[in-house]
Amino acid sequence: MKTTWEQVSRIQRILKKEEGTIIKNWGGKLAIALVYPNHYAVGMSSLGFQSVYAFLNSQRDIVCERFFYGAPGLPAGQFTALSLESQRPLEEFSVIAFSLSFEMDYLNVVGLLRSEGIPLSSAARDESFPLVIAGGPAITANPLPLCTVLDAVILGEAETLIPQLSQTLTETLPRDRTTCLRALAEIPGVYVPLLHGPSDHAPTMHPVERQWTANLDGYPTHSIVLSADTEFGDMYLIEIARGCARSCSFCLAGHTYRPLRERTLENILAQADEGLRRRKRIGLISAAVSDYSRIDELAMSLQERGASLSVSSLRVRPLSEALVRILAESGDQTLTIAPEAGSQRLRKFIQKGVREEDLLRAAELAQKYRFRQLKLYFMVGLPTETEEDVQAIVELVGKLGQYFTGQVIVNATPFVPKAHTPFQREAMLPLPELQCRFDWLKKGLRSRGVLVKHDSLRAAQVQGVLARGDRDVSLALEQLQQPTVAGWELTFQSQELSIERYLRKRDDHETLPWQNIHFSPGAETRPGQETRLTTSNLCQ
Numbered sequence: 001m002k003t004t005w006e007q008v009s010r011i012q013r014i015l016k017k018e019e020g021t022i023i024k025n026w027g028g029k030l031a032i033a034l035v036y037p038n039h040y041a042v043g044m045s046s047l048g049f050q051s052v053y054a055f056l057n058s059q060r061d062i063v064c065e066r067f068f069y070g071a072p073g074l075p076a077g078q079f080t081a082l083s084l085e086s087q088r089p090l091e092e093f094s095v096i097a098f099s100l101s102f103e104m105d106y107l108n109v110v111g112l113l114r115s116e117g118i119p120l121s122s123a124a125r126d127e128s129f130p131l132v133i134a135g136g137p138a139i140t141a142n143p144l145p146l147c148t149v150l151d152a153v154i155l156g157e158a159e160t161l162i163p164q165l166s167q168t169l170t171e172t173l174p175r176d177r178t179t180c181l182r183a184l185a186e187i188p189g190v191y192v193p194l195l196h197g198p199s200d201h202a203p204t205m206h207p208v209e210r211q212w213t214a215n216l217d218g219y220p221t222h223s224i225v226l227s228a229d230t231e232f233g234d235m236y237l238i239e240i241a242r243g244c245a246r247s248c249s250f251c252l253a254g255h256t257y258r259p260l261r262e263r264t265l266e267n268i269l270a271q272a273d274e275g276l277r278r279r280k281r282i283g284l285i286s287a288a289v290s291d292y293s294r295i296d297e298l299a300m301s302l303q304e305r306g307a308s309l310s311v312s313s314l315r316v317r318p319l320s321e322a323l324v325r326i327l328a329e330s331g332d333q334t335l336t337i338a339p340e341a342g343s344q345r346l347r348k349f350i351q352k353g354v355r356e357e358d359l360l361r362a363a364e365l366a367q368k369y370r371f372r373q374l375k376l377y378f379m380v381g382l383p384t385e386t387e388e389d390v391q392a393i394v395e396l397v398g399k400l401g402q403y404f405t406g407q408v409i410v411n412a413t414p415f416v417p418k419a420h421t422p423f424q425r426e427a428m429l430p431l432p433e434l435q436c437r438f439d440w441l442k443k444g445l446r447s448r449g450v451l452v453k454h455d456s457l458r459a460a461q462v463q464g465v466l467a468r469g470d471r472d473v474s475l476a477l478e479q480l481q482q483p484t485v486a487g488w489e490l491t492f493q494s495q496e497l498s499i500e501r502y503l504r505k506r507d508d509h510e511t512l513p514w515q516n517i518h519f520s521p522g523a524e525t526r527p528g529q530e531t532r533l534t535t536s537n538l539c540q
Contacts, residue, residue, distance in 0.1 A: 008087050010073040014040070015084060017072075019278065020225040022057045022064075023085055029063040030170045032056055033083065033093035033130070037100070037108035039070035040080075045231040047239055047285055048136065049099045050224040052158050056097075059166040065093075069108040072229045077483075079112050090116050093130055094173060098150075100136035103466035104459060106146055109134070111483030113149070120478040122151045122194060123201075127177055131169075137256045138467075140210060142419035142514040145469035147193040148478060151181060155189045155517060156211035157242075157257075159219040165190065191517070198471050209518040212259075216242060217267045222275060232283055235310055236275030240268050240298070241286035246315075247351045248340070249422040250379065250415060252467075253287055258519070265294050269301055281308040281330070288315040290323060299326045313338075317358040321365060328369035334409075335366040338377035341385075342392030349384055351422075356396065363403035373407045374400065380437050380454075381415040381429040390437050394444035401448065409451045412441060414460040418467050419514045425506035428464040431457055459485050465492070465502040470513040472497060 015021060034053055036043030043049050043066075056064035065083035067090065070076060082089060090096065096118075098109055110120060113132070119125050122132065135154030139146065143153040154161055164187055172180040185192040189211035197205040213219060221239040228234075243260040244253070272282050282302055286292060289311040299322060302309055308330035311323075316337050324335065339359055341347045347354055366374045378393050393410075401408055414434050417426045429437070434457050442452045462485055465473060476495040480487060492499065506512065 007082050010071075011080065011082050011084055011087050014072055014227075014229065017229055018084075018225050018227045020223070021085060022053070022224070024057060024063045026063050026086070029061055030095065030166075030173065031088075031093045032062060032064045032095040032097055032169075033067055033090055034064050035067045035069075035096060035098050035112065037069045037098055037105040037112060038102070040068040040072060041229060041231050043068055043099070044225060044227060044229070045237075046099070046101060047221055047223070047237055048101065048158075051219075051221050052097075052099060052135070052162070054224045055158060055162045056166065059162070061170040062166050064097075067112075069105075069112060079115055090130075095131045095133060095169060098132075098134040098136075098139075100134050100139040103138050103145070103463045105138075106466055106477060107462075107480065107483035107488060109146065109149065110477050110480045114481075120149055122149060123199070125151070125177075131173060131177070131180065137253060141252055141256055141517070142467065142469065143191055143193070143517065144198070144471055144513045145466050145473040146477065147198065147471055148474040150193065152184050153191040153193075155191055155208055157213045159213045161187070161189055161211055205516045207516045207518055210256075212257075213242075214261070216261050216263045220267065220271050222271045223278075226278060232310075234279065235281035235283040236272075236279040237283040237285055238268060238271050238275065239263070239285045240289065240292050244287040245291065246288070246353060247422075248353075249350045250340075250382065250418070252418040252421055255421050255519070257287065262293060265298055265301070268298060269305075272302055272305065272307065276305060276307055280306070281310060283310045283312065285312045288313050290314045290319055296320050296322045299323050302326075303329070314362075315354070316362040317354050319358070319362055319365070324365045325369055328371060333371060334373040334375050335362065335371045336375040336377070337362050339396065340377065340379050341382060341389060342378065342394070342396045343389045346382060346385060346389045346392075350382060356399075359396070359400060360403055363400040366406070367404045371404075371406060373409055374404045375409045375411060376400070378410060378412045379415045380412050380441060381434055383415075383423060383426045385415075385437075387440075390440055391444065393441060394448070397445060397450055398448055401450075407451065409453065410445055412438065412452065412454040414438075414455065414457055416460055416464045416467055419512070420517070420519055424468070424512065425508065425510075427505035428461070428503040430500075430503070431461055434460070456485070458489075461499060461503065462488050465499060468502055468513070473502070 036049050053064055056062050065085040068080045071080050113120055118129055131151050133152040134150050139153055140155045168183045172183045181192050184190045185195045191208045193199050194201055197203055223237045241262040243257040245260045246254060248254055275282055303326050309326055314337055340352050417423050417428055438454060445452050476491055476497055480491045
């Protein structure tokens with residue numbers, strides 16, 4: 001691709017706003033293009049993406065530079081054709097490494113490779129093309145939807161994998177592609193579809209075990225590059241724990257990152273001391289910040305250091321009043337909680353572990369400490385959900401409004417069954433039924449003056465297919481011409497694939513495409529409860 005002055009100028013404007021960019025000399029090093037197939041603001045707010053960027057660049061024989069699908073100054077959905085660090089084109093990199101947190105980003109993976117003239121089938125790529133690999137929570141749970149596109153997939157957490165991965169790439173890729181793939185396949189946690197299957201060459205998939213890091217203190221995880229152009233540009237992010245002790249049946253993150261591990265208080269505060277030299281606001285990251293065993297002590301220690309505090313997520317059981325107070329004193333305007341379901345019956349069924357009295361107490365605390373907004377997250381279309389459960393969301397929000405007089409915002413998302421969760425075999429509701437339930441919910445909430453937001457239902461269906469897809473989905477992605485929902489729908493139809501095939505309920509004895517991706521130890525998927533979806537008369 002021809003480099004233009006305008007392209008270079010746009011990249012340099014982004015770099016001028018960054019603090020902490022890693023610039024390395026290319027001499028004698030293997031060049032890896034680290035790609036976040038979504039907007040710069042989203043990718044640079046991901047601690048996982050930033051950590052991989054730092055880990056790879058810490059390897060002596062590696063130079064790693066970033067690419068995005070959308071960035072400040074670029075038209076929406078346009079790939080940054082040049083790397084941020086040195087403004088080199090993608091064709092000069094030996095490895096393309098995708099960071100995949102969301103299934104919908106698979107469409108952009110295909111769009112990027114197609115725009116660069118890189119064959120979408122891994123079997124069709126020879127020595128003249130870069131090696132294409134990927135990692136991240138979405139692709140770890142089920143790598144099959146991209147198994148014919150990717151040369152290798154990193155399953156699990158990168159910290160312990162990167163040294164051996166880097167050594168293998170630098171030693172074998174310069175020799176030949178086949179030798180490199182065979183060597184990668186020997187690394188625990190690296191899935192090579194052409195060798196492990198399923199593929200024309202290896203039709204039976206061999207077991208591959210997800211890798212995880214036991215000692216988080218050995219791998220500080222915090223912001224590397226800071227920029228005002230990111231979603232959290234005013235804060236320094238620190239991961240305080242990983243995994244979750246809860247067992248919510250729908251949650252991919254809760255099962256992908258098991259077991260629960262905490263950083264020591266001393267380790268977190270040492271990272272915070274470094275961060276406070278760069279930003280006044282510290283953002284604490286984990287599956288549920290309020291579950292951290294020493295959260296009160298941590299929050300008060302940060303406040304004593306003069307830090308303002310933000311958190312990624314809160315559980316209302318337990319919910320520390322001291323933490324809520326410190327968040328308010330830090331200037332936070334919104335308290336966010338996730339009831340997920342309106343009725344206690346459904347919350348119990350999905351193992352949310354939250355009672356109505358817990359939610360009411362959270363609303364009281366939001367009122368007491370003068371938050372302006374109370375944001376509530378719900379899921380619609382959960383297994384066994386009935387008309388009464390949808391109406392229960394409306395009634396619960398009404399009760400919370402009696403305790404909180406500020407603005408209440410409801411963010412509702414369709415339930416999408418995910419691999420390696422207890423609900424991995426459950427059905428996703430058809431689009432007409434989902435639409436009907438959302439219309440019912442919006443009508444009931446808006447009559448109470450509640451602001452309602454929700455994701456695209458068509459996009460949720462695509463996500464549902466990609467989350468539990470198989471090799472046929474990957475072959476269909478190879479034919480995708482436009483990385484959009486509409487483009488995907490046309491491609492799916494042209495390949496004579498049925499959406500219902502992927503969104504249906506899976507029989508207990510049915511072989512699942514991802515069953516040879518092992519999550520043990522400490523992260524086994526518990527057998528799903530028997531669920532029978534009650535027919536609702538909501539749309540009759």
